[in-house]
Amino acid sequence: MTVLVQPADALAGARPRAAPVIDIRGVVKRFGASTVLERCSLSVQEGEILTLLGPSGCGKTTLLRCIAGFLTPDDGAILIDGRDTAPVPVNRRPVGVVFQNYALFPHLTVAGNVGYGLRMRGLPRPEIIRRVAASLATVSLTGFEGRYPSQLSGGQQQRVAVARVLVLEPRVLLLDEPFSALDAKLRASMQLDLRALIKRLHITAIFVTHDQEEALTLSDRIALMRAGRIEQHGTPEEIYDRPASVYVADFIGTSNFWDGNAAEGAVTFPDGQAVPTALSGAVRVLVRPHNIDLAPAGTGRSGWTGIVRSRRYVGALLEYEIEAEAGATLRAVSLKDEAGAALASGDRVVLRLRSPAACTVFSQP
């Protein structure tokens, strides 16, 4: 089993914490014989953007649907502003949902969609018109009032879906894979736009996604889920730099794993350096690609020798695949203009950890 080397909440204690807007306490959800959520606990602070990240089937959408009230948890409680939501029906929750396919009403115009919630609240017509116009302005869709959803692009539909819930000023915004229907280029710009909008309006938001890059871009905090449990909950930096388990390390970013034996507070990496750890016995060491320093062999540097198998340009970075001694394959990245960046496929190299302390050590599963 995996062991928490550095608890994710080690830093959290130092941060001043107000009462959370959302407090999820031990939520359990079963569908027939299968348990989809197993005692999930999580809290989201005012104005914070949290991402529920995980592969499909991990329960992230189920948790979102429990918060929205579309599903009722079998056990546990979901509190919004300290109040239990269990007795609150779905249409009375202060929660706005942006659906994966946006779920815009095809028979209503943009104005009809955005004004729908206000109409349900029985607001007078002039006020509905005024607030719809204001909401459309925040998502830069002024002038689109009379269009039907089928006449909009995917990006425009997403903005209508966002305006439709924001116009009601919800306490919490829930977004279920809101970018999955958009093409890659549009997705990147929409992610930044949406994050900026949510931050500007100081809304508390929960995103659901299976895309780790999206999670790293959007979130203040990430809750990584696995098989109905929250595997780790922390800031993107915490999750990336100090993953709580091999699973988390593998899910977020590119990872190199090396298996070794630890004793007396350290494990000796093949380059001769000692990686500190409190564990002993069989361990698995996580080395991020940017923690590997490459130098051509024969320059007198000591380290772990290997051969460059392939080289790939990733914008300003070069990504190498190295076959090291003893058959291990590692990925390393370096800036294009760094010394040693001129390595070519087939070159013999010497690997060294830039910082042994930046490695994370897990006991072997």
Add this chain to the structure above:
Amino acid sequence: MTAQPFKRALIDDLLSGRGIWPAVPAIVVLLVVAVIPFAVLLSLGFSEIVASRGVIVSQELSLAPLKAALADPLYHTTFGRSITLALTTTLLCMILGFPVAYLYLVGNGWVRRIILVLTIAPILTSGIVRTYAWIVILGGRGVVNTALMDLGLISQPLRIINTPWAVIIGMVQIHLPIMILPLIAVMSRHDRRLDEASANLGASRLDTLRHVILPLSVPGLGTGAALVFALSYTTFVVPQLLGGGNYLNAATMIYEQVVYALEWNKGAVSAIILMSSCLVVLVVIAGLAHLGSAWTRASRT
């Protein structure tokens, strides 16, 4: 284009079943059983005919029979009765059919299967059989009257059979599946996430039904209404059997004119009026459905 490749293409199409060739048998059948009789009907309707024992002696083009029919008070009451009956049937089928379709929408797999079976099973039974079943149910010593008398609610049988009420009950039962099926087709395509979005935006179940599900069902309601109206406006069996022979609607009138009175001329005129008035109502229904589903005409830009 030269003649030779064209001819080869034609033979090619013929052999491979491309182009219009696969439709040719159907076109021939339609021509024989629909277009030619329709032409005969039109020629009979727009002519002054002298007949003897059902055999036409002389025929000349004239609008006089049509004009006479349109001025005849009997036609007014008969067609008025037909239209009223058909519109009432259509409206009742809509009112009774929509909740069934809604139940189909919100129901699970079993509910859906049961609704489908209950909707389709009656269609598999002949309309005449079902109509006779209503005679058994609604008759003087039928199920309804026996039950009511046994319960002591009435002392003597109610007269239901051979009244307009019996006709309406039978009409609605016969035509209800025709309304439900297009509605179910719409419901099975309905995206339940729209209902969730509606609830999330503060709508009650009734609000969602009224503002999301009902408007999105308009195309299905339109199709169902058109079908039910066309069938119930021209129906013959139910009014004849449940109305006790004294319930005269357009179809029963045409039957009497042609079969008993051998007045082919009058029958043809009645049929022409029936068809054209049916067409007018169908156009109105289609127009209403069209107006009620403006979003379906919005195209992607």
